[in-house]
Amino acid sequence: MNSYGNTMPKSGSSSSYLPVPLLIERVARLTEKERLFKLSANGRAFTFDPGQFFMAGLPGYGEAPFSIASGSGKAAEADGSFELCIKAVGNLTNAIHRLKKGDTLWVRGPFGRGFDVNGSSPLRGMKGRDILFIAGGIGIVPMRGLIKTILGDRESFGALTLVYGFKDPEGILFAGEMEDWKASGMAALLTVDKPAPGLSPLKGWKGHVGVVTTVIPGLEINPSKTVAVIIGPPVMYRFAIKSLWDKNIARDDIYLSLERRMKCGVGKCGHCQIGGIYACQEGPVFKLSELKDMPDAL
Amino acid sequence: MPENAEKIRPKAAFFSFTCCEGCQLAVLSCEDELPDILRALNIVYFREAMTEKRVEPSQREDYDIAFVEGSVTTQKEITKLKHIRKKAKTVIALGACSSTGGLNCLKNRFPMDFVKKTVYGKYAEKYKKTFETLPVRPIDSIIKVDCYLHGCPISKTEFLSAFTALLMGKTPITQNYPVCVDCKMAGNICVFEKGMTCLGPVTRAGCDAVCVTYGCICWGCRGLVDDPNVSAHKETLKRYGLTAESMLRSFDLYGNCSLRKSGSLGVRPAKK
Amino acid sequence: MEKFSFLSNKEFRKLVEGLTGSFTVYGTVRKDARLSAAGDGFPAYGRISCFEDLVLGLTPTHLSAKEFLFPQRETLLKFDIEKMTHAAVVEAVDQVIIGLHPCDIHAVGLMDRVFAYGKPDVNYLARRAKTVIIGTDCMPDRFCFCKSVDTMNVDAGFDIFLHRVKGVEPPQGAGPPQNGFLVRTATDRGKTILSKYAKAKKASLKQLDEIAAFEKKREDSFTAHIDAPAGQLPEIYSKSDESPVWERIGAICYGCGSCNNVCPTCYCFDVKDEMKSNLNEGERVRVWDGCTLEDFAKVTGGHNFRRTRSDRLRHRFNRKFNYLTGRFGALFCVGCGRCSRTCLVQINISEVTNELIREYNAKKRQ
Numbered sequence: 001m002n003s004y005g006n007t008m009p010k011s012g013s014s015s016s017y018l019p020v021p022l023l024i025e026r027v028a029r030l031t032e033k034e035r036l037f038k039l040s041a042n043g044r045a046f047t048f049d050p051g052q053f054f055m056a057g058l059p060g061y062g063e064a065p066f067s068i069a070s071g072s073g074k075a076a077e078a079d080g081s082f083e084l085c086i087k088a089v090g091n092l093t094n095a096i097h098r099l100k101k102g103d104t105l106w107v108r109g110p111f112g113r114g115f116d117v118n119g120s121s122p123l124r125g126m127k128g129r130d131i132l133f134i135a136g137g138i139g140i141v142p143m144r145g146l147i148k149t150i151l152g153d154r155e156s157f158g159a160l161t162l163v164y165g166f167k168d169p170e171g172i173l174f175a176g177e178m179e180d181w182k183a184s185g186m187a188a189l190l191t192v193d194k195p196a197p198g199l200s201p202l203k204g205w206k207g208h209v210g211v212v213t214t215v216i217p218g219l220e221i222n223p224s225k226t227v228a229v230i231i232g233p234p235v236m237y238r239f240a241i242k243s244l245w246d247k248n249i250a251r252d253d254i255y256l257s258l259e260r261r262m263k264c265g266v267g268k269c270g271h272c273q274i275g276g277i278y279a280c281q282e283g284p285v286f287k288l289s290e291l292k293d294m295p296d297a298l
Numbered sequence: 299m300p301e302n303a304e305k306i307r308p309k310a311a312f313f314s315f316t317c318c319e320g321c322q323l324a325v326l327s328c329e330d331e332l333p334d335i336l337r338a339l340n341i342v343y344f345r346e347a348m349t350e351k352r353v354e355p356s357q358r359e360d361y362d363i364a365f366v367e368g369s370v371t372t373q374k375e376i377t378k379l380k381h382i383r384k385k386a387k388t389v390i391a392l393g394a395c396s397s398t399g400g401l402n403c404l405k406n407r408f409p410m411d412f413v414k415k416t417v418y419g420k421y422a423e424k425y426k427k428t429f430e431t432l433p434v435r436p437i438d439s440i441i442k443v444d445c446y447l448h449g450c451p452i453s454k455t456e457f458l459s460a461f462t463a464l465l466m467g468k469t470p471i472t473q474n475y476p477v478c479v480d481c482k483m484a485g486n487i488c489v490f491e492k493g494m495t496c497l498g499p500v501t502r503a504g505c506d507a508v509c510v511t512y513g514c515i516c517w518g519c520r521g522l523v524d525d526p527n528v529s530a531h532k533e534t535l536k537r538y539g540l541t542a543e544s545m546l547r548s549f550d551l552y553g554n555c556s557l558r559k560s561g562s563l564g565v566r567p568a569k570k
Numbered sequence: 571m572e573k574f575s576f577l578s579n580k581e582f583r584k585l586v587e588g589l590t591g592s593f594t595v596y597g598t599v600r601k602d603a604r605l606s607a608a609g610d611g612f613p614a615y616g617r618i619s620c621f622e623d624l625v626l627g628l629t630p631t632h633l634s635a636k637e638f639l640f641p642q643r644e645t646l647l648k649f650d651i652e653k654m655t656h657a658a659v660v661e662a663v664d665q666v667i668i669g670l671h672p673c674d675i676h677a678v679g680l681m682d683r684v685f686a687y688g689k690p691d692v693n694y695l696a697r698r699a700k701t702v703i704i705g706t707d708c709m710p711d712r713f714c715f716c717k718s719v720d721t722m723n724v725d726a727g728f729d730i731f732l733h734r735v736k737g738v739e740p741p742q743g744a745g746p747p748q749n750g751f752l753v754r755t756a757t758d759r760g761k762t763i764l765s766k767y768a769k770a771k772k773a774s775l776k777q778l779d780e781i782a783a784f785e786k787k788r789e790d791s792f793t794a795h796i797d798a799p800a801g802q803l804p805e806i807y808s809k810s811d812e813s814p815v816w817e818r819i820g821a822i823c824y825g826c827g828s829c830n831n832v833c834p835t836c837y838c839f840d841v842k843d844e845m846k847s848n849l850n851e852g853e854r855v856r857v858w859d860g861c862t863l864e865d866f867a868k869v870t871g872g873h874n875f876r877r878t879r880s881d882r883l884r885h886r887f888n889r890k891f892n893y894l895t896g897r898f899g900a901l902f903c904v905g906c907g908r909c910s911r912t913c914l915v916q917i918n919i920s921e922v923t924n925e926l927i928r929e930y931n932a933k934k935r936q
Contacts, residue, residue, distance in 0.1 A: 016689050017646040017841075017854065059649040059656060060466055060852045062843045064870070089470035089870050090702040098467070106656075234873045248589035261869050263856075267688045270838030270861065273885075274875075276893045281688065295811045295884065296867070296875050331847035337652035338849060340576045461906045462845040473861045482912075483858065490914055492605035499824040499914055525864055527879070530822045534914050541899060 017188075017214045019057065019106035026082060027101055030173050035097055036069065038170065039105060041080030048082070050145035051114030051257055051285040054107045055265040056084060056249070059075045065262040065280070068110065069141045071148025073117065085141040085173070088128055095187050111265040115146050115151075115229070115255065125253075126150075129227045130158040132219070134240050136165055136212050136232025140173050142257055143231050151184045157203045158225060160186040165212035167193045169205050189215050211238065215240045216243040223248040237298045241288065251289040258284050258297065308362035308465070311343035312392070313377050314384060315368030316402055316434070321393035322346040322367055324451040331458055347458070360385045363464055365498050369394040369402045370435045383441040384431075387540050388464065391436070391443045394450035398521040400554060401450065402434040417448060445470045450519035450552065473504040474524050477516050481507035488513050495538050499549060500526035519552045575770035576735070577778060578750040588767030589666050590796030593702065596638050597624045598631055598669030615677060618668065624908040626732070627667050627707040632904050634834030635667050635674055639681060639697055640858075644842065646693065647854035659853075661694040663711045671708040671814035672764035673904040675728050676721040677834030678703065684837050693856075705731040706751075707784065710792050713907025715920045717789065719803075721904045723903065733781040752781055762821045786837075795921045798927045801902055809933075810926045819922060820880025823862070829886065829909035830860030835902045838866075861886050887922065 026038040047208045048068055056065025070082040084105075088208060099105065117126055131150065143164070148158055166172050169192055182188055187262040191212060195205035212232065228249050230240045237256060244254055246278070260272035260279040272279035277296035282290075291297040312322055312410050326347055328335065332501070341347075342361065364386035368378055394400035400524055405413055414422040437443060445454055447470075460470035479497035484507045489496045493516055497518035498510065509516055522528070528549075536546045575915045577585065589595050594617040597878070600611030610899040617752055649656035676700075685694035705728040708714075716722045724731065732751040752773050764770060798806060830836040839858040845852040859866060862882045867875040876882045885893075888905035903919065910918040 015646065015660060015692050018658040019647075019656070019691075021656075060462075060467065060843050060845050061840065062854070091463070093870075133815050134861075233871070234457060234869075234875070259869055260875065261867060263839065263859075266691075268685065268691055268837070268839070269841065269856075270859070271840075271866065273861075273889070273893065275888070276896050293808060293811070296881060309922060332845035334849070458847055459844065462849060465849055466845065474865050475860075476689075476824060476826040478824070478828045479831060479860065479863070481830035482633065482828055485614065485616075487602050487605075487614070487632060488912065488914070491612065492602060493607075499826050523864070525825070527822070527824045530824060533822070547662055 021104040048110040049114030052110040053107035061095045067142035075148040075152030132228040133162040136236040139231035162188040165191040213239040231257045254288040307340040310363040316371045317368035317395040320451040365392045369395040397446040399436045420550040448520035530537045572772040576773045585768040594665040652850040664701040669707045672724040672907040673716045679727045702726045715794040715904035720758030728835040803891045804895045806930045816880040816884045825878040827864045832908040862902040868894040
């Protein structure tokens, strides 16, 4: 089985670990914890699919993977700029939150396989279908990229439905944009785990209460026409998948974006390995059917 | 240095409770880096390093960073410690005594009266108030601790990385893997292979396995990792010929308090 | 057989001394002699600064040679926050590693594949390109099982390979027998080095017989085996996720990462920033990491995708026998037995594999 021939590896030209400093064009405070950073492409032609990620970091603070929050295709920014939504949870992200317009952020990427909405990868098959987006918490960030991309080419897709949930009304992301999305022809159902009265500007929450997966059984779904996309915290997937199975949606029509620890982004460091696949290379977007026999995938 | 540097330099203080003060000495032995440290920190209290008399914590207004060395053994110390917590934004436990109780915990094996009598003889009874003593506790049993620098003494490298982290607004990282990792990296032959035993497989790393590298064994001074496999280690020690008693002793040397902390003896650190 | 030539001990010494004069040389040494049971020390890799440092052992070293190609701590970037500068760092010096056994040479080949995969890793590949590998023959101990994973022999992946021979009569029939090596070269670089520093002679038939006999003895000396063909192991492992074995060995595992650190094909790493005390200059470094350590698969927010030691051991074993075979076309266990040798709770990789094979076969019969 092992025989290597006489191949002496040749050294390439550039380091995989050299970041590009990008200018921050705008910082928008979304919630207490989340900020949206618009990064200038500085003349570089970044092309990406929704669902792909950048390794973003700062000197002295390390780097971490962040999903792209921007749309691509017809929804891409003309100047190549893009947005990352960053939640302050640790040393790096707290430091990033201290940055202002005009500061620089180090990025490498884009990495991984995203949702290939228009293209020819094995993930094609979204065009012409009904799409059910299921997002939990910060999972709305990569979902936003996907939704914007799809809304940019609205007539190519069937019915669009977004089900999305947050812990409490305080944490709701992109509430304003949601109205635009609805106006562009997407149904949206918002839910919160708990209304947390008194804390919220949305005092006296009137909307749906309960985790995202509790909303799914009530939806009208045509299983043969529907593609479902799930992005959320690790605990959400099993329940969401179960409720989609109850609706008879096939494994091939369920798409997931999996969060993993990542240190390199280029398929070397081993942290994001799930069974035989690297989430940073073959993922983070997968079809459920691709994750069969992988004990720690979900 | 900008003119207002004095204002922006964070105020730091080093306090010492029951211990040998060796961890403060370890800080002072960072000779190459001391100028950088002094440039970055406004050290307002450091008894072991300062000749001038500085204000005691009870009078001081506040501290940005309080490094606290030593374990707690008297009521007076408890009061002082609570004072420090009130006035400090960040409290760092400096070394084994403050973070796990350290060697001092050996005292806890005996009744306090017996301990007092052994040390002070007939004076124990005569000066009851003066020689008041409590079972040894790590400081987090009294106050909330923001970050731990483990070890007896602390590792200079870890202290310096905590220093840079704090100055850059980061929470210093505490390793959560056993000493075996450091020991393998150091290229050491396992002490078990050399006919000895050690506590490395359940002890928190970060020390570069200096003890084993220089011919000793790991006594577990950095306390247990978050999820130690203590039962497996007892089996291993048994297999290598240790009796139950000698096993407990080796765990007790530094581990007494940290075993308690891990829940097996029922004492938990204070929430806040 | 043209490919072998004879290098007397005297010439071998010249070779090693020539190399130490021009390269950074690492090789097999003996460590802590006083504390070893036999009194001759433990086999390990170390810096070779003179011929006497080198001890070509027959049994594997406790750590592998991977640290010379994939250092425990390696700088990837240097930066200065105040000056707002940063640059990639690639450090590589001309170096020689002497004393790798066939399993270790196979392991280097696997590391080559890992770091050349996708976007090539220049840090590893630059160092690899500047590394001369000199292998030597070996004799299995009770943990070695390279015979079962097809890594017992090597034809490539080294520059020079040394087979020990003894008892060669000197030309005039005087003086003590001259021991030495039959050498093979697999690269032009190996040939050049050999002819530059030493004079090799034609190998005699007697010498060839001698190494053939040695190899026969070696092949018969294995006591550890894997009871299934190497090619079947990925399939067996892929059907063993539910095996009770993981629970059992997870209960006794420390999660100490020793198996990862001694393994010649474990390549996982962490990346972190280290600052100098002046708070301006810093480095982004990569350091070895291990999939059996508790926090390896933990993400921000605290979710751990392999929370238990059982989960992590199952992952590590699968990485050796299953997960990577599709991508790299080879098993990632080379049978060196280092993880079993180092494991304090005696988790033995060949025994665990055999247990899974037994379960697999039993299930199949049902």
